[in-house]
Structures are given as C-alpha cells and as structure tokens.
Amino acid sequence: MSRVIKELFNHDKRFIFGSSILTLFIMIALISLFSPYNMKAWNTVPRDLPPSWEHPLGTNSMGQDILWKTMVAIKNSLLLGLIAASLSRIIAIVLGLLAGYKGGYFDRIVMTINDSFIIIPLFPVLILIASILRTSLSITVLGVIIGLFGWAWDARLFRSQILSLKEREFTKTAILSGMKTSKIIVTEHLPYIIPLILAATINNVIWVIGMEVTLSMLGLSNLNTPTIGTMIYWALQYQAIFLEKWNWILTPIIICIVLILALYMLSTSISEYLDPRTRLQLIKKE
Amino acid sequence: MPILEVKELRAYYVTEKYGRRYRVKAVDGVSFQVNKDEIYGIAGESGCGKSTLLKAVSGLIKPPLEVLEGEVIYNFGDAVLNILSLKDDKQRRQVRGVRISHIPQGSMSVLNPVRRIKKAFQDLIQAHLGSMERSRFEEMVKKHLDALGLDWSIMQAFPHQLSGGMRQRLTIALATILKPDIIFADEPTTALDVVVQRGVVQLIKKIKKEQQNTLIMVTHDLAIHANLCDRLAIMYAGKIVEEADVDVIFNQPQHPYTLMLLNSLPQLGDKSTRVSAPGAPPSLVHLPSGCRFHPRCPEATVRCREEIPELLELEKGHRVACLRKGGR
Amino acid sequence: MVFKKYFIPRFIQYITVLFIGITMVFIIPRLLPSDPVEHQLNRMTAQGQYLDPAAVEEMRETLQELYGLKGGLFQQYLTYWKRLCTGDLGPSFTQFPTPVIELIKTSLPWTVGLLLVSLMLSWLIGTILGGIKVSFPNSLLTRFMEVFAMGMRPIPYYIMALVLLILLAFVFPVFPMAGGYSMGAEIGFNFKFLLDLLRHAFLPILSMVMLEIGGWFLQMRNVASNVVEEDYVVYAEASGLPRRKIILHYIMRNALIPQITGLALNLGFIFGGALITEIVFSYPGIGNLLYAAILAGDYNLIMGINIFSIVGVSTAMLAIDLIYPLLDPRVRYQ
Numbered sequence: 001m002s003r004v005i006k007e008l009f010n011h012d013k014r015f016i017f018g019s020s021i022l023t024l025f026i027m028i029a030l031i032s033l034f035s036p037y038n039m040k041a042w043n044t045v046p047r048d049l050p051p052s053w054e055h056p057l058g059t060n061s062m063g064q065d066i067l068w069k070t071m072v073a074i075k076n077s078l079l080l081g082l083i084a085a086s087l088s089r090i091i092a093i094v095l096g097l098l099a100g101y102k103g104g105y106f107d108r109i110v111m112t113i114n115d116s117f118i119i120i121p122l123f124p125v126l127i128l129i130a131s132i133l134r135t136s137l138s139i140t141v142l143g144v145i146i147g148l149f150g151w152a153w154d155a156r157l158f159r160s161q162i163l164s165l166k167e168r169e170f171t172k173t174a175i176l177s178g179m180k181t182s183k184i185i186v187t188e189h190l191p192y193i194i195p196l197i198l199a200a201t202i203n204n205v206i207w208v209i210g211m212e213v214t215l216s217m218l219g220l221s222n223l224n225t226p227t228i229g230t231m232i233y234w235a236l237q238y239q240a241i242f243l244e245k246w247n248w249i250l251t252p253i254i255i256c257i258v259l260i261l262a263l264y265m266l267s268t269s270i271s272e273y274l275d276p277r278t279r280l281q282l283i284k285k286e
Numbered sequence: 287m288p289i290l291e292v293k294e295l296r297a298y299y300v301t302e303k304y305g306r307r308y309r310v311k312a313v314d315g316v317s318f319q320v321n322k323d324e325i326y327g328i329a330g331e332s333g334c335g336k337s338t339l340l341k342a343v344s345g346l347i348k349p350p351l352e353v354l355e356g357e358v359i360y361n362f363g364d365a366v367l368n369i370l371s372l373k374d375d376k377q378r379r380q381v382r383g384v385r386i387s388h389i390p391q392g393s394m395s396v397l398n399p400v401r402r403i404k405k406a407f408q409d410l411i412q413a414h415l416g417s418m419e420r421s422r423f424e425e426m427v428k429k430h431l432d433a434l435g436l437d438w439s440i441m442q443a444f445p446h447q448l449s450g451g452m453r454q455r456l457t458i459a460l461a462t463i464l465k466p467d468i469i470f471a472d473e474p475t476t477a478l479d480v481v482v483q484r485g486v487v488q489l490i491k492k493i494k495k496e497q498q499n500t501l502i503m504v505t506h507d508l509a510i511h512a513n514l515c516d517r518l519a520i521m522y523a524g525k526i527v528e529e530a531d532v533d534v535i536f537n538q539p540q541h542p543y544t545l546m547l548l549n550s551l552p553q554l555g556d557k558s559t560r561v562s563a564p565g566a567p568p569s570l571v572h573l574p575s576g577c578r579f580h581p582r583c584p585e586a587t588v589r590c591r592e593e594i595p596e597l598l599e600l601e602k603g604h605r606v607a608c609l610r611k612g613g614r
Numbered sequence: 615m616v617f618k619k620y621f622i623p624r625f626i627q628y629i630t631v632l633f634i635g636i637t638m639v640f641i642i643p644r645l646l647p648s649d650p651v652e653h654q655l656n657r658m659t660a661q662g663q664y665l666d667p668a669a670v671e672e673m674r675e676t677l678q679e680l681y682g683l684k685g686g687l688f689q690q691y692l693t694y695w696k697r698l699c700t701g702d703l704g705p706s707f708t709q710f711p712t713p714v715i716e717l718i719k720t721s722l723p724w725t726v727g728l729l730l731v732s733l734m735l736s737w738l739i740g741t742i743l744g745g746i747k748v749s750f751p752n753s754l755l756t757r758f759m760e761v762f763a764m765g766m767r768p769i770p771y772y773i774m775a776l777v778l779l780i781l782l783a784f785v786f787p788v789f790p791m792a793g794g795y796s797m798g799a800e801i802g803f804n805f806k807f808l809l810d811l812l813r814h815a816f817l818p819i820l821s822m823v824m825l826e827i828g829g830w831f832l833q834m835r836n837v838a839s840n841v842v843e844e845d846y847v848v849y850a851e852a853s854g855l856p857r858r859k860i861i862l863h864y865i866m867r868n869a870l871i872p873q874i875t876g877l878a879l880n881l882g883f884i885f886g887g888a889l890i891t892e893i894v895f896s897y898p899g900i901g902n903l904l905y906a907a908i909l910a911g912d913y914n915l916i917m918g919i920n921i922f923s924i925v926g927v928s929t930a931m932l933a934i935d936l937i938y939p940l941l942d943p944r945v946r947y948q
Contacts, residue, residue, distance in 0.1 A: 007304040010305055011303075011304040011305050012304075112626070112627060112630050113630070113634065115631075116627070116631040116634040116635065117634075118879055118882065119631050119879070119881070119882050119927060119928050120634070120635040120638070120924055120928070121885045121886050121923045121924065121927050122882065122886065123886030123887075123889060123890070124886070124889065124904065124916075124919055124923045125635075125639070125920060127904065127908065127916060127920075128642055128643070128916050128917065128920050129646065131911070131913070131916055132642075132643055132653070132913070133646055210770030210772070210773070211770075213770055213772055213773065214771070214772045214890055217893075218893070218905065218908055219908070219909075220908065232776070241779075241780055241784055249780075253773060253776065253777060257769060257773060260768045260769060260773075261765065261769075263768070264764075264767070264768035268764065273304075344852060346848070346851055346852055375857070378854075379855070379856065379857075380854065382851075382853060382854035383852070383853035383854030383855070384854060387852075387853070388853070390848075390849050390852070391845075395844055395846055396845045396846055396849045397849075398846045398850070398864055398867075398868065399868070399943070399944055400867060400868055400871070400941070400942060400943055400944070401863065401867075405863075409850070409853075409855050409859060409863070410853050410855070413853070413855045413856055413859065414854065444944070446943075446944050446947075447947055460853070
C-alpha cells in the first residue's frame with residue numbers, strides 16, 4: 001500500500017494535486033474546531049465588512065466572519081461526506097461481495113433490487129424525505145439518509161470485480177490446492193478490492209457533497225449548521241449576487257469546486273492505477 | 287532471390303509506467319529467408335515471440351511495439367520493398383491483405399461480432415479492388431466459397447452463429463480470396479478439436495497448392511509442422527535456435543531445445559512415457575545471461591552461461607545456435 | 615428465444631423498479647417521525663390563521679382522506695395502488711383542487727425538451743469525440759477535450775448552473791436570468807417567439823451539456839480503447855482496410871453498444887440533474903414545480919412528482935432496452 005502511494009506520488013501530478021488539497025482541507029477542518037466565533041449565532045461581528053486584516057474574507061450580512069464560517073463549513077461538509085460514504089460503503093460491500101461470491105438466485109434477486117435503485121431517480125426521493133424531516137436534519141441524520149441511498153452503483157462495481165477475480169487463474173489454483181474460501185478472500189482478493197473501494201468511496205464523497213449543496217439550496221437541511229451548501233443558501237437569500245457581495249457568494253462556490261476537483265483527481269489517479277491493463281503490465285513484468 | 291528476407295529484426299514492447307521502464311524483448315535479432323512457393327514453419331512454446339514476429343514482419347507496428355533495428359524485404363517479382371521503411375501508412379495498407387495476408391487464430395473474436403460475414407468480404411474487396419457491382423462481387427465470392435466447400439448462405443450469418451471450425455474456414459476464405467503472394471497463418475488450428483483441425487490443415491494445403499502462394503505457418507503444434515511444412519524454424523525466447531528442412535529437424539535435431547520439444551511428442555509404436563519439457567520459458571523482460579536456454583538445458587556448461595551463441599550454418603541449410611554444436 | 619432470454623428479464627426488471635420505487639414513496643412518509651397531516655395543519659396555524667377546533671378536526675379528516683391515511687396500513691397501500699392505476703395522483707394542496715397530474719402535464723414539455731436536447735447534444739458530441747480520441751490520440755481537439763472532461767465531470771449540477779448564471783446572466787448579461795420565455799411575449803409559432811424560447815433555454819442546456827459531455831467522452835474513450843485491442847480490429851488492420859473504415863465500422867460501431875447501456879443506466883441521474891438545473895434558472899418545468907411544492911410544503915405534489923419521475927424514467931429506460939437488440943445482433947440472434 002505505501003509503495004502504491006509512493007509510486008503515485010512520484011509519477012502522477014493529479015495524485016499530488018488531489019492529495020495535497022485534501023490534506024489542506026482536513027487541516028482546515030481541524031483548525032476550525034478552534035473557531036473564536038459560534039457559527040450558529042448571528043451578529044457576532046459587524047455586518048458586511050470588506051476583507052481586512054481582522055476578517056481576511058470580510059463578514060456577511062448575517063454578521064458572521066466569512067473565513068471562519070467557511071472553515072467550519074468545510075469541516076461539516078467533509079464530516080457529512082464521511083458519514084454518508086461510510087454507511088453506503090457498508091451496504092455496498094456487504095451486498096456486492098455476497099452477491100458476487102454466492103451467485104445463483106441470491107445474486108439475481110439482489111442485483112434486480114440493486115438495479116432498481118440505480119434506475120429510480122434518487123433526487124426527488126431525497127427531496128421527499130428531506131421535506132418531511134426538514135428542520136430535524138442534523139449533519140448525522142442527513143448523512144445517514146444520503147448514505148442509505150448511495151450504495152447501488154458501487155455494490156454493482158464490487159460484485160463485478162469479485163466475479164472477475166473468481167474467474168482468475170490464481171483463485172482456481174487456490175481452490176484446487178484446498179485453501180479455505182475465507183482465506184482466499186482475505187489473502188488473494190482483498191488486496192485487489194481495497195484500492196477499488198477507496199476510489200469508489202472518494203467518488204461517493206463527491207456525490208454526497210454535491211447532494212448536500214443541492215438539498216441545502218432548496219432549504220431542505222438544517223440551515224443553522226454551516227456547510228458549503230447552507231453558506232450558498234444564505235448568500236442567495238440575502239441577494240449576494242445582485243448586491244455583488246462576491247466575497248460571500250464566491251467563497252463557498254470556489255471551495256466546493258476545488259474540493260470536488262481534488263477528490264476527483266485523487267480517485268481517477270487511483271483507478272487508473274487499478275486499470276486492469278495497466279495493472280496486468282505491472283504484474284507481468286515484475 | 288527469396289520472396290521474404292528478414293534481417294536482424296529486433297522488435298520490443300516498450301512501456302513506462304510510474305517510473306518503471308519495461309522492455310519486452312519479444313523478437314531479438316531474428317534473421318531468416320523464405321523462398322517462393324515454400325511452406326515455412328515457425329514453432330515454439332507460447333510466449334516465445336512468434337506472434338510478435340508475425341506482426342513486425344507484416345508491418346503492424348504501433349505502440350507499445352517498437353522495431354529497434356532490422357529489415358523486412360519482400361520481393362514480389364514485380365516489386366521489391368522493405369515494409370519497415372515504408373513511412374506512409376497507406377502504402378503499408380496496400381500491401382497488407384492483398385499481397386500478404388493473414389489467417390489468424392480463428393477464435394470467436396477475429397470477425398466483428400456486430401457485422402454480417404458478408405460485410406467482412408465486402409470491406410476487404412472494396413479496400414483493395416475498389417467498389418464493384420453487386421453481381422460481380424457475389425460471383426467472385428461464390429466461386430471462391432465453392433472452391434473451399436463453403437455454402438453461400440453463411441454470408442448472411444453473424445460470427446457468433448457459426449461454429450469454431452466454420453469460422454476458421456471463413457478466415458481462410460478471407461485470407462485467400464485476393465490470391466496473395468504470401469499467407470501468414472498464426473496458430474490456425476489452436477482452439478479447434480482434432481477432427482476439425484485435420485480438415486483445416488487440408489484446406490490450407492489445398493488452396494495453397496491451387497493458388498501457388500508462399501505460406502508461413504506459425505504454431506506450437508509440431509505435428510502440424512511435420513505434416514505440412516518444407517522448412518522449419520524453432521524459436522526460443524525471442525530468437526531462432528534452429529532452422530532446417532522439416533525432415534532434418536525431426537530426424538537429426540541438433541539444438542537441445544529442439545530435442546526437448548521432440549521428446550515431448552508421442553510417436554507411433556513407442557510405449558515409453560513422454561517427458562514433458564522441464565521448466566518454463568523465461569520472462570522476456572528478465573532474460574538469462576548467455577544462451578537463453580541454459581537454465582533448462584541438460585548439456586549446459588559454464589560457457590553457456592556467459593556467451594550468447596550465434597545462429598550458424600552447421601551444414602548446408604541447417605542452422606543452429608548452440609555453443610556445444612560447433613557454435614562460436 | 616430472444617424473447618425469453620432478453621425481453622422477459624427486462625420486463626421483470628421494469629416491474630421491480632416500479633414496485634420498489636412506488637412502494638418506497640408510499641412507505642417513506644409513514645416511516646418518518648413527523649406526520650404530514652399534523653405538519654400541514656401546524657403550517658396553516660403557524661401562518662397566523664385562526665381556526666376553530668371543529669374546523670381543524672374537519673380539515674384533519676379531509677387531509678387524511680387525501681393522503682390515503684385512512685384505515686390500516688395494508689388497506690391504505692391497496693387504495694394507493696388503486697388510485698395510481700387510474701392515473702389519480704390526488705389534488706395539489708396549494709392550488710386546490712387542481713389535480714397534481716394536471717400540473718405535471720403543463721410542466722412536462724419543458725422538462726422533456728430540456729432533457730432531450732441536452733442529452734442528445736452531449737451524448738452525440740461526447741461519443742464522437744471519445745471515438746476520435748482513441749483513433750487519433752494526439753489530436754489537439756481531443757487532448758483539450760480530455761482536460762475539459764476531467765475538469766467538468768465531477769462538478770455538481772447545481773454549482774455549474776449557478777456559476778453559469780452568475781457569469782453569463784449577471785456579470786456579462788448575455789442571456790436572461792430566469793424563465794422559459796420573456797414576460798409578455800406573444801406566444802405563438804413565430805420566429806420572434808422561437809428565438810426568445812431559444813435564448814431562455816440556452817443557459818440551462820449549456821449547463822447540462824457541459825457537465826455531461828465529459829462523462830460520455832470519458833466512457834467512450836475507455837470502451838473504445840479496449841475495442842482497439844480486440845482481435846477483430848487487429849485483424850482488420852492486418853487485412854489492410856482503410857483507416858476510416860476501421861474507425862467507423864469497427865471501433866466506433868462496437869463501442870457504441872456499451873454507450874447505449876450507459877445511457878439507460880444514467881437516465882435517472884441525469885433526470886435529477888435536469889430538475890436541479892431548472893430550479894436554478896427558474897425554467898418552468900417539473901423541477902420548478904417541485905421547488906414550488908417544497909416552498910409551499912405541498913406533499914401531495916412532491917409525492918406525485920416522485921411517482922411520475924419513477925414511472926417516466928423507468929419507462930424511458932425500458933424503451934432503450936427494447937431498441938438495444940437492434941444494435942447488438944448477439945442479443946437478436948441467440
């Protein structure tokens with residue numbers, strides 16, 4: 001694993017970009033814990049100040065420091081991504097691996113249900129849930145709800161990976177030599193699946209962050225909790241575009257784009273490393 | 287003058303990934319000549335560079351395959367050309383398919399699965415003879431199919447609807463319809479069952495006789511070489527290790543590797559157990575020093591580990607690359 | 615044979631999607647802690663209206679009836695299906711008593727138009743460029759496209775729409791900020807009105823095309839670069855077929871098949887994207903209707919839109935599945 005990271009770091013600019021930005025954002029999230037202001041409270045600082053030494057990104061019309069609010073928002077958005085992605089990972093891994101290994105009727109039933117979740121437009125369904133729960137949507141609850149719906153694509157991905165691993169020569173050799181199934185899975189298959197899970201998880205976090213932004217802009221989350229989405233919501237509510245308060249509206253938009261691009265670069269560079277053809281070359285020639 | 291002359295051909299797969307550079311030395315200094323009308327066989331275990339040799343010789347070179355040095359000279363009587371020095375891709379295409387053609391390993395996938403068989407013939411004929419009237423096209427194909435004992439009705443089929451043997455016959459029909467000067471057959475019998483194999487070999491033999499073209503037969507199956515070829519080259523790890531008339535190879539093999547291959551064949555009336563070739567061919571990335579066969583060779587000496595044997599003529603028409611057999 | 619092996623599983627899948635999706639919409643409001651009826655009543659009282667208790671009770675009855683909350687759970691479920699089968703999605707609350715289905719019908723053409731145009735543009739351009747990328751890896755256009763696709767693909771629909779809105783409607787006011795046509799425009803089939811329609815549709819379409827083109831491009835590139843290494847392409851090269859023929863009839867043609875499957879599988883996601891884009895540009899389609907329903911707390915409308923989306927998307931997908939065998943003879947002749 002550490003060799004993989006080292007190789008990617010030395011030879012893939014996207015990996016360097018992605019991992020550095022992500023590290024930076026995680027550090028920001030940690031620093032935000034020491035925020036001098038309570039971000040749920042309004043009017044802790046004077047309103048609508050332009051950027052200055054004291055408030056590097058200025059303040060907004062709600063009387064909040066934009067820099068600190070952004071930092072807290074980054075923390076909350078990442079936390080949300082983590083909660084939702086972890087939950088959907090558990091579902092996707094369990095279903096994907098079970099369907100892949102068990103096969104037969106179990107596989108068919110699970111995959112029919114799975115494909116239904118791929119086909120059903122999830123966005124209106126999430127709106128239905130969020131509009132009923134609305135104010136009680138804390139970061140955790142929102143994360144759980146998004147997580148409950150975001151597993152289908154990846155379950156399919158993991159299953160197909162298992163199916164192709166099952167067909168490989170080394171699996172057959174291992175079975176013929178009397179190795180236990182559990183041991184084959186742990187020692188032979190997991191090394192292939194873990195990086196795949198990692199790449200899929202990053203993509204899932206991207207989706208979750210995008211979904212949060214979208215639900216928040218519809219006012220369908222706890223609007224008092226600073227996240228990237230609620231920051232945009234409040235800026236729009238106060239007509240930040242028409243009043244040209246660019247420091248307020250553009251900060252969360254740019255942060256969102258940079259964060260998502262960084263995550264995406266990271267996941268493409270990992271999945272390119274995983275590409276069967278690249279990988280085959282690497283294995284064959286070692 | 288021979289119809290095909292390959293001189294010191296070196297073709298490697300070169301890839302670079304994450305700072306590691308790989309060179310697969312698939313063809314590493316190969317020279318041979320093929321005479322007009324001859325059936326020339328190339329034998330060797332899988333992974334010895336046979337297929338890459340075919341690609342390079344027909345000028346099918348695209349990354350990661352690279353030709354580092356060597357010449358491939360064709361003499362078609364009316365034209366002499368070095369296919370590797372043809373810079374223009376178009377010129378190469380004008381040679382392939384019409385002057386030299388391929389009978390590929392006829393597995394499921396050499397014919398486009400979403401196009402009817404007829405289209406494959408149309409594409410080929412249109413590419414080399416230009417568009418022609420439908421009736422003329424049909425007449426031409428029908429005549430050729432008849433000669434091969436194939437029925438016109440399969441033209442409407444899709445590849446997946448045909449059996450493996452049928453698909454193999456079709457690839458033979460495709461390869462010969464334009465009466466090429468040279469035909470390269472790449473493992474044409476692999477993946478077929480034995481009965482079908484026999485039919486395919488006979489078909490190739492028959493059409494070769496009729497069209498009087500030159501055939502280069504590449505397969506790991508020595509029985510087919512014995513049955514079909516005039517001369518035979520044995521390849522090992524990217525090099526030719528022995529080349530002679532088929533009779534000579536089978537009756538007086540000189541190279542220990544040839545001997546090993548022959549010993550693994552069953553023979554009529556011989557009841558002793560067959561010895562399979564011990565060890566495995568080397569990875570073409572990390573080749574052994576000296577003679578590439580020395581780690582598996584029962585006769586290897588210290589010298590074999592250090593010196594690379596050259597392919598030298600032992601007697602007329604019999605070349606061997608072995609330090610112990612008079613090699614330098 | 616084809617029927618049994620291909621079509622029957624598709625129909626089973628179709629029925630399953632409808633069953634799971636519609637049941638989900640039935641269960642969700644009943645699983646969640648807040649009671650939609652109480653919520654609705656609270657909302658009315660919170661708006662400062664004074665209602666005497668008897669009226670509230672009567673209203674509760676009506677609402678329960680409307681939501682199909684009367685009787686046991688199973689009873690409710692049966693009534694729910696019975697209503698759906700007759701195409702009855704109930705009345706809208708905020709625009710009482712207009713049926714939900716009527717509201718959806720007026721908004722639908724806008725969404726379908728936006729979706730079809732952007733989907734076709736992005737799919738066609740992305741697919742063609744992806745095929746070109748593999749055939750001519752060093753061409754400047756496709757190299758630029760690759761960077762563009764990498765940069766655009768992960769951006770959420772909402773962010774993209776917002777950025778375009780700020781840039782091209784506010785900072786450089788080239789296009790209108792909102793709506794499907796200018797207020798007070800004469801509606802009719804004339805050049806001026808069509809131009810007006812186009813001007814309003816431009817940014818929503820651009821927003822969706824920019825996001826989706828990258829996905830189709832990258833998928834086509836990946837599939838086609840696998841196809842290039844297939845035996846039949848190598849054999850076509852060895853037969854000296856012209857390059858153009860190989861690219862069009864061997865590489866692109868075969869890579870098209872997974873591209874169609876991708877279209878079917880991504881339909882739900884793209885549909886969601888269209889709704890979001892409409893909301894940002896106040897484009898008068900289903901997305902905007904949904905937004906109005908959220909603002910007004912009109913659950914019946916939200917539920918109706920949900921059911922309609924599920925039926926619409928899965929039917930569209932079934933249609934694609936039914937066309938698919940025309941492209942792939944391996945399915946057609948088994």
